[in-house]
Amino acid sequence: MGHSRLIEIGVGLFVAAGMAALFMLAMQVSNLSNSISGDTYAITAAFENIGGLKVRSPVTVSGVRVGRVDAIDYDSRAYEAVVTLSIDSRYNSFPEDTSASIFTSGLLGEQYIALEPGGSETNLAEGDRLQLTQSALVIEQLVGQFLYNQAGKQQE
Amino acid sequence: MRETGRNGQQAVVQVRGLGFSRGERMIFDGVDLDIERGKVTAIMGPSGTGKTTLLKLIGGQLRPTAGTIVVDGENVHELATRDLYRLRQRMGMMFQSGALLTDLDVYANVAFPIREHTDLPETLVRDLVLMKLQAVGLRGAAGLMPAELSGGMARRVAMARAIALDPMMVLYDEPFTGQDPISMGILVKLIRELNDALGLTSIVVSHDVQETAAIADYAYLLSDGKVVDQGTPEMLWKSASDWSQQFLNGEPDGPVAFHYPARHFRDDLMQGGQSR
Amino acid sequence: MILDPLQQLGRKGLAYFGRLGRGHLFLMQTLAAVPGLVLRPGLVIRQLYSVGVLTLLIILVSGLFVGMVLGLQGYNTLVDFGAEESLGVVVALSLVRELGPVVAALLFAGRAGSALTAEIGLMKATEQLSGMEMMAVDPIRRVVAPRFVAGFISMPLLAAIFSIVGVYGGYFVGVGLLGVDDGAFWSQMQAKVDLNDDVYNGVIKSFVFGFVAVWIAVFEGYDTVPTSEGVSRATTRTVVHTALAVLGLDFVLTALMFGD
Numbered sequence: 001m002g003h004s005r006l007i008e009i010g011v012g013l014f015v016a017a018g019m020a021a022l023f024m025l026a027m028q029v030s031n032l033s034n035s036i037s038g039d040t041y042a043i044t045a046a047f048e049n050i051g052g053l054k055v056r057s058p059v060t061v062s063g064v065r066v067g068r069v070d071a072i073d074y075d076s077r078a079y080e081a082v083v084t085l086s087i088d089s090r091y092n093s094f095p096e097d098t099s100a101s102i103f104t105s106g107l108l109g110e111q112y113i114a115l116e117p118g119g120s121e122t123n124l125a126e127g128d129r130l131q132l133t134q135s136a137l138v139i140e141q142l143v144g145q146f147l148y149n150q151a152g153k154q155q156e
Numbered sequence: 157m158r159e160t161g162r163n164g165q166q167a168v169v170q171v172r173g174l175g176f177s178r179g180e181r182m183i184f185d186g187v188d189l190d191i192e193r194g195k196v197t198a199i200m201g202p203s204g205t206g207k208t209t210l211l212k213l214i215g216g217q218l219r220p221t222a223g224t225i226v227v228d229g230e231n232v233h234e235l236a237t238r239d240l241y242r243l244r245q246r247m248g249m250m251f252q253s254g255a256l257l258t259d260l261d262v263y264a265n266v267a268f269p270i271r272e273h274t275d276l277p278e279t280l281v282r283d284l285v286l287m288k289l290q291a292v293g294l295r296g297a298a299g300l301m302p303a304e305l306s307g308g309m310a311r312r313v314a315m316a317r318a319i320a321l322d323p324m325m326v327l328y329d330e331p332f333t334g335q336d337p338i339s340m341g342i343l344v345k346l347i348r349e350l351n352d353a354l355g356l357t358s359i360v361v362s363h364d365v366q367e368t369a370a371i372a373d374y375a376y377l378l379s380d381g382k383v384v385d386q387g388t389p390e391m392l393w394k395s396a397s398d399w400s401q402q403f404l405n406g407e408p409d410g411p412v413a414f415h416y417p418a419r420h421f422r423d424d425l426m427q428g429g430q431s432r
Numbered sequence: 433m434i435l436d437p438l439q440q441l442g443r444k445g446l447a448y449f450g451r452l453g454r455g456h457l458f459l460m461q462t463l464a465a466v467p468g469l470v471l472r473p474g475l476v477i478r479q480l481y482s483v484g485v486l487t488l489l490i491i492l493v494s495g496l497f498v499g500m501v502l503g504l505q506g507y508n509t510l511v512d513f514g515a516e517e518s519l520g521v522v523v524a525l526s527l528v529r530e531l532g533p534v535v536a537a538l539l540f541a542g543r544a545g546s547a548l549t550a551e552i553g554l555m556k557a558t559e560q561l562s563g564m565e566m567m568a569v570d571p572i573r574r575v576v577a578p579r580f581v582a583g584f585i586s587m588p589l590l591a592a593i594f595s596i597v598g599v600y601g602g603y604f605v606g607v608g609l610l611g612v613d614d615g616a617f618w619s620q621m622q623a624k625v626d627l628n629d630d631v632y633n634g635v636i637k638s639f640v641f642g643f644v645a646v647w648i649a650v651f652e653g654y655d656t657v658p659t660s661e662g663v664s665r666a667t668t669r670t671v672v673h674t675a676l677a678v679l680g681l682d683f684v685l686t687a688l689m690f691g692d
Contacts, residue, residue, distance in 0.1 A: 004478075010485040011477050017488075018589025021596040022635065028618075029524045029599055030627040058623065110623065215566050244568035255563030258555075269567045272574070317567075327566075 039089040041126040042070060045100045046080040051111055051136025053102055058112045059085050066091040069113065085113065095120035099132035111136060168193045168228055168325055168357045169214060175222030176206070176213060183209055185381040186223070191325075196351050196358040198368045198389075201378035202403065202412070207361040208252070210378075211327045214359070215249060216240045228324065245273055248318025252330040254310035256302040262289070262313050263298040269320045288316040291353075292346060308339025315346060325357040326350070332364040340364075344371055365404050369393075377403060379412075455651045458572075462650070465570070465577040475574070479582035483544045483646075487590060490543050491536060495594035498535060499601025502526055506602070507610050519612050520621030523602030524595075528625060528634045529690070532595035534682050537641035539594075540587055541674035545649035548579055549670040552653025553663035561654075576650050583649065587642020588635055595634070633689045640681060645674045 050072065059067040067087035075082050085100075097118030104111050118132070169191035176184040183206040191197045199207055212218045214225055216232045225232045230243060256265050266285045270276060276284070289295040292312040302310060311331060318326050331343050348371040351358045362368040369375065369389040377385040377392065377400055385392060385400045392400060402410035418424070469476055506522040552575060555561050561571040599621075606612040625631065649670050656666040 007481045008477055011480045014480065014485045014488060014586075015589065018484075018586075018592055021589070021592035024596050025528060025592055025631045025634075026627055029528065029596075029621060030625040030631045056626065212562075217562065217565055241568040241570070244566055247566065249563070249566040251559045251563055253559050255559040257560055257563075258558070269569070272567070272569050 040067065040086040041089055041092065042084055042086050043124055043126070043128050043130060044082055044084050045113070045130035045133050046075065046078065046082050047100075047102065047133050047135050048080060049135040049138060050081045050083060051102055051104075051138055053083065053111045053113070053136065057110060059087065059115065060112060061091070061094075061115045061117065066115070083113070092123065094124045096122045096124055096128070097132065098124060098130060099134065100130045101134035102136035104137070167191055169359070170226040171214075171223070172226075173223035174210075174213065174220050174225065176209060176218065176220045178209075182381050184213075184220070184223075187378070187381070187383055189376055189383065191357060191359055192374065193357050194351075194355060195373040196348060196360060196371050198372035198375040199359065199361045199378060200363060200365060200368060200375055200403070203363060205378045206381070207363075207378065208329050211249065211329055211359070211361055214327065215244060215247060245269075245321055246324045248321070248323040248326040250311060250314045250318045250326065250328045250331060252333060254302070254305075254307075254314040256305075256310055256313055256317070258302050260302075261298070262294065262300050262302070262305070265302065265313060266316045266320055269317060273321060284320070288320050289313075291319070291350065292316045293342070306339070308335050308342065311335075311339075311343060312346065315343075315350070319350060319354060319356070322354065323356070325359070328358065328360045328362075330362055331360060332362055332367050340367060343367075347371055365406070369404075379403075451655065454655060455647075458576075458651050458654060459647055461572050462576050462580050462647075465573040466581055468573055469577055469581060472578075475578035476581050476585075479578045480586060483548065483579065483582045484586035484589065487540060487543045487586065488593070490539050491590045491594050492597055494535065494539055495532075495597035496601040498531055498594075499523060499527065499598030499603075500605045502531075502598065503602035503605030503610070507606055507612065516606075516610075516612050517616035518620055518624075519602065519606040520599075520617035520619075521624040523606070524599050524621045524625050525630060527595040527598040527602075528630050530634075530682070530686070532591045532598065533634055533637040533641055534678060536591040536594040536638065537587065537645050537678045538675055540583075540590060540642070541645050541649070541671050541678070544583065544586070545645050545670050545674055546667045548583070548646070548649040549653040549656070549667045550663055552576070552579070552650060553656035553658075553666050556654065556656050557658040557660070557663055572654075576654060580646055580650055583646025584639070584642050587645065588638040591638035591641075592635070629690075633685075636689075637682065637685050640685065641678050644677050644681060648674050648677065 053069060053072065055069055055072060057069045058065050059069065067085050069083055070086040071084040073082045073084075074080075087094075094115065095118045097120045099116045099118065101114050101116065102111055103114050124130075167190035169189070171187055171189040174184045174187040174189075175182075187210075189199070199210060201207055209218060213220055214227065214232065216235070219233055227243060228246070230239070232240065232243065235243060256262075257268060260268065263285055266288050267281050270281050270284055274281075286295055286298070289298055292315050294309060294312055294316065297305065297309060297313070302313070305313065315326075315328075328347060331347065332340050335343065344367050347358060347360060350356060360368055360372065369392070372389055375386065375389055375392055376383050379399060385395055385397055387395070392404060395401065395404075399411045401407070402412060408414055502523045503519065506519050507516055510516045510518055510522065552561075555571075555575065561575065564571045564574060603617060607614050607617050652666040652670045652673070656662045
């Protein structure tokens with residue numbers, strides 16, 4: 001029965017390799033390893049302009065990923081975009097006056113939200129709204145401003 | 157052994173008014189047959205008379221368009237699948253090609269029906285398989301693959317497999333076709349001996365007249381979908397029917413014409429260059 | 433005589449629908465026989481070997497080369513935008529979403545599907561299936577169902593292996609040969625490839641393709657005209673039909689999964 005033993009070992013290796021490949025697709029290739037699993041709490045932030053921010057964009061503090069964008073809505077009374085962030089409950093000690101900014105990783109990279117902790121004694125909790133926000137930089141506006149400034153300088 | 161159908165000389169297989177057609181072609185038209193228990197019954201006829209089809213009808217693989225086939229008291233074509241399969245376990249069939257499973261060796265082929273239908277321990281399976289192989293003289297070939305067997309050996313293995321479950325009846329489909337004289341002799345002897353030693357009922361479908369007649373207790377001659385003659389081999393040899401004489405003696409011309417039906421030869425030739 | 437072409441058309445149509453009907457009945461019978469295999473795992477294991485293990489080599493080699501080509505082409509395109517750091521994303525997304533399931537299914541049809549068809553077709557042509565029936569063994573349970581299950585299990589595993597090997601092929605070319613930053617390759621990939629949207633959907637695709645590919649393969653074998661010509665035609669049909677079905681289904685599934 002040496003032959004059937006070889007077959008069974010071969011099949012065992014094959015199935016193990018397949019499982020390993022699926023596991024690696026989950027862990028190594030996709031964002032499972034640094035995705036937020038388990039408990040989260042939600043906070044919101046209003047931005048004048050979110051640029052290219054998307055649902056599931058990362059939320060970072062000091063470059064460390066702590067959560068992701070859960071939803072993006074438009075508040076038609078305040079004329080603002082309201083972004084819901086879900087933050088891993090392991091990171092639950094952000095001061096109330098934490099500020100949020102939308103940055104771009106690299107020239108063509110994706111946009112993400114960077115949190116900057118403030119100095120307040122009370123911490124953020126579920127449902128709180130961040131008061132201090134900085135919108136995404138829109139490249140056309142930047143270029144426009146730059147040209148305007150240049151023109152101003154030349155006139156002086 | 158079994159209660160059903162053990163009433164003396166009653167036929168194991170009763171075919172009544174059998175009709176079968178494939179597409180437009182009528183293969184059987186009102187065939188009546190009786191296969192008696194414990195006997196070797198031959199069914200002979202020219203190629204293409206549907207002898208193999210008859211075996212498949214008896215085995216329930218095909219459904220007749222008319223008539224009934226009763227095997228051991230059960231109407232084959234009215235059985236539910238489960239019952240049909242149970243009935244088939246009591247029939248062995250040897251196909252012309254042997255129909256051995258090519259991915260299994262000789263031993264596993266003979267063991268196949270035993271393993272599929274019983275939960276016997278492997279040691280017992282081994283004993284049974286070796287017994288069956290011994291009966292056909294191929295115990296030494298147990299380790300060979302079907303591709304390594306000669307045609308005659310493959311048929312003997314198929315025979316061993318057909319009797320693996322100790323059936324009540326074995327169907328042989330053209331067992332002698334294309335065999336050298338020695339294999340032919342072995343097969344002839346085996347069919348008769350197995351039938352008598354194991355108390356089987358055998359149906360041999362063949363067009364090899366001499367060999368079949370030598371072992372048959374009773375024979376049917378089929379032609380054009382009908383039974384044209386029947387009786388013991390001795391009776392058939394003396395039969396007055398021209399057709400039987402032509403078939404049994406292998407005469408090239410007679411009631412069965414040498415020429416396939418055609419237009420007059422002259423008309424065909426006169427057509428000259430015209431394409432057909 | 434003017435009706436002749438019409439009759440031809442009608443006959444072909446009827447034959448086609450007949451086949452379609454037989455194919456579905458056959459699938460029902462096969463699926464009904466699947467639960468019984470729990471008692472006989474050995475049958476499936478043997479088929480996993482011939483369907484899965486023997487297909488592994490072509491999957492590994494093809495996956496590696498497809499990944500390497502993706503790495504090379506992706507780099508050449510991305511470098512013009514100075515975005516070569518996104519190479520990992522390009523390679524991984526193309527493989528996980530599309531190329532893994534689709535190319536693995538096409539290779540599966542060519543390697544395993546055609547072999548299944550030819551094997552079952554030859555078993556039919558040599559009366560082995562008929563012989564089994566006469567031994568009171570249902571060939572659908574004994575021959576078809578184990579092959580069906582083995583194919584269905586193998587396909588997602590093969591597709592996953594294809595994708596992983598491809599990602600490493602792309603990594604080898606991009607990072608090893610062309611000098612893309614190692615960390616950027618992986619981190620960008622992990623940031624952009626989503627487990628739910630991309631990996632799961634890719635796996636679902638490979639399950640669907642596996643189901644269809646192995647169904648076509650075993651049905652073509654079982655429905656073979658039992659001659660050598662019939663077997664060769666059936667084998668060809670398996671490859672052609674599987675390729676068409678997989679590519680067509682891929683469009684439908686992609687539209688459903690990534691359409692919004």
